[in-house]
Amino acid sequence: METTSARQLADLVGDLDGERPPRYAALAQRVRTLVADGRVPLGTRLPAERDLAAALTLSRATVTAAYARLREDGWATARQGSGTFAALPAGPHRGAWVPAPVDDGTIDMAHAAPSAPSSVPAAFAAALAELPRHLPQHGYHPAGLPDLRARIAEGYGRRGLPTTPEQVLVTAGALHGVGTAFNTLLRRGQRLLVEQPTYPNALDVARALGLRVLPTALDPDEPEEWLSAAERALGTVRPAGAYLMPDFHNPTGRLLDTAGRERLARALRRAGTTAVVDETFAELWLDTPPPPPLAAFGEGHVSVGSLSKTFWGGLRIGWVRADAETVRRLTAVAVRSTMAGPVVEQLAAGALLDGADAALGDHRRALRERREALVGELRSRLPAWRVHEPAGGMVLWCGLPSARSRALVTAAEAYGLRLAAGPLFGTGHALDDRLRLPFTHPPEVLRDAVALLARADADVERGSRPATDHGRCPSDPVV
Structure with missing residues (x-):
């Protein structure tokens, strides 16, 4: 305790x-x-x-x-x-770590949640045009609309992992997929290997299910060290499951190369460990595309994807990819919480995937511009910080001069800047010398955010906390 x-x-x-x-x-x-x-x-x-x-x-x-x-x-x-x-x-x-409504003037740098591109309303228009042919039916598709499952399967094939529609379960976002996989494949009290840091909501799901989290330290500057630590943990503890993000890891941005995936797959196979692989950022490569999915290097692993970061979180469309028998088991668990996904959103998701190449090209160009703006501003205004520039994703994992992440969050609140402290991404009090910053806002907003961040950092350096009369009240908590 x-x-x-x-x-x-x-x-x-x-x-x-x-x-x-x-x-x-x-x-x-x-x-x-x-x-x-x-x-x-x-x-x-x-x-x-x-x-x-x-x-x-x-x-x-x-x-x-x-x-x-x-x-x-x-x-x-x-x-x-x-x-x-x-x-x-x-x-x-x-009870979950999700974006909250922001006050007027508040800049939310706690969450990596992009606004919807112009392709989203067009996709919903196409979905409504397609809807009439579904209305004579009951509308329940527990594993997802067949056409959408087929499109998702085709996407895995293009990425180097042959997949049939029967190997896909459509979920209400990636977190729903992760939770369904944990609930189906693991039992209370079993160990779950995770990278440290990792995605906070996945940690919450694991804890709620009574899993025993086994953290392995991940430093983006020393990725080989994590592989060695993971191999040791897999070899000695042999956890039942692992929650991993090899594609532009959230929050470090680490991309596991082909050799690393082969090495990790061997270690998982020797340990008899099933990996739940979060691929939410896999399509958001900004420099070079990633290798094939981890499941292409070893059988039995579960891949989880989503449209929340590639298009819009409001869609609440995600999926799980596994072997057909596992998908049947996952579906039986998923229907306990949601009988089936909404038809209109799934039709819109199919339309978005049909036009994904053009839309993702625009999205990547915008993210590159925003990454450059945020990195440039941080290096200019906060030169003592260590700013690692990731090859993809939409967040920076910044190294701070001292353990001050918690203090920065408090100081920044008074300036109308919402941050997430580094320890939120870990399993205890560690990571107070780290801060995750998303580059999902337009460049001018990012520049304003860094200006406020520099003021808050100066307050922390002086050991003072700014007064709260900067034209606004302290922000509500991010919940």
Whole structure:
């Protein structure tokens, strides 16, 4: 059980003098933010009310009221005789790490969520034109529309992994596919090897299913070290499953080359480990295309894809690719939470895939321009930072001069800049010397964001926290 001391939590909360009254609500809001972005991990025991009041120079009644607000809203739980513990509210609208509505003027650099290209409305128009021929039927396709499954299968064939439609399950996005794969292939208590850092929501799904996460450190500057660590872990622990991102890894941007995939596939085969491979960024190569999917190098692995990053997250269309028998098992599990996917969105997805070459070409050109803008601004304004330029994807994984990621998040909030702290992408308190920054915004927005980031970094360097009267209130937590 993790515990945070009163002094540690007070340092994370910062100065409340600039907050609007009542003070207890401001304190509850700050703690909500810390829990939501991972700076106070779930299940952490919060300090005693008296101790936190002393550390913040507040009345005990103020802290008591703040804790009560946190419990009422689901951000904390109380255990008789044990204390108060950090929690997430029940319900998908508040219990997952997803983009929240932003205040006027707020720049969200916490999430890599692109806006929809012009091809999306055209695809929906085509879908509506196609819809009438489906209306005489019941509309339920548990594994997905046959035409869409065929298009997805063809895409894998072009990438070097021959696939039939029966090997494809259409899901409500990549996370739904990852969760379905975990739920189908793994049992509570089994070990799941992951890269560290990794995608936070996948970690949450694994924990919710009772899997024991086995992190292996991934440094984008030393990718061979991760392969060696993964081989050792696979050889000694022999985990039942692995969650991996070989294609422009989120958040490091690492691309595993052909030799690395062959080496990893051998290690997985020797260990008897099934890999769930997240290929969300696979089509977002900006320099050179990636090698064939990892499943092309070894049988039995599950590939997960999505249209959320290549086109638009609002589509909620993803898929799982596996052998036909595994897809039947996955489908049986998927229908427990959703009987079938929406027909119109699947028809639109098919239209988007038909025109994917042209649309992705435009998308890649925009991302290259934005990557160049963000990298250039960071190197100009924050020269002490280590900025690794990835060959694809849509995020930078920046190395900071010191362990200051959590402090930066807090400082940046007052300037209208939303960030995600490095530890959010890991399994504990590590990675506070890292910060993930997406290059999904237009160049002018990225330049503004880096200007605000430089101001926040200067505040952290000075050991001060800016006042919150910069024309806006502190942002709501990213949940």
